[in-house]
Amino acid sequence: MEDIHEEILKVAGGYRLVLEAGTLNFALLSAGEQEAVEEAFGGLLFSPTFYLQFFIQTRPVALTGEVERVQKGGAAFSGPSHPLASPLYGVRVPEEVPSRDKYAVASGAETR
Numbered sequence: 001m002e003d004i005h006e007e008i009l010k011v012a013g014g015y016r017l018v019l020e021a022g023t024l025n026f027a028l029l030s031a032g033e034q035e036a037v038e039e040a041f042g043g044l045l046f047s048p049t050f051y052l053q054f055f056i057q058t059r060p061v062a063l064t065g066e067v068e069r070v071q072k073g074g075a076a077f078s079g080p081s082h083p084l085a086s087p088l089y090g091v092r093v094p095e096e097v098p099s100r101d102k103y104a105v106a107s108g109a110e111t112r
Contacts, residue, residue, distance in 0.1 A: 013107070016105050020102070023102065050107055051107040052104060052105070052106050052107075053106075054103070054104055055102070055103045055105065056101070057100065057101045057103070058098050060096035060097070060099070061096060063097055
């Protein structure tokens, strides 16, 4: 990599645009919304005249300390019987949960 300007990387073979993609819960969408998402994604895949790559980065995120902090803070609301604190008591928290970042990388090289 030779240089970075905003989201554009200058590499030996040209330029690469890196976009971070958000997520949506596909299962919670209506049938019409699901169809619209599929059509839009299909249009994205078949329309560019350049190479398009997708990357997913998964890394563990520790939750234990954060839940303990909230549980301790919840005790300030009159103990575990308070409606804001009681759902947190006795909850088994996994030590780590996966966090996923999604990226699309577009190159300046023509595919057609």
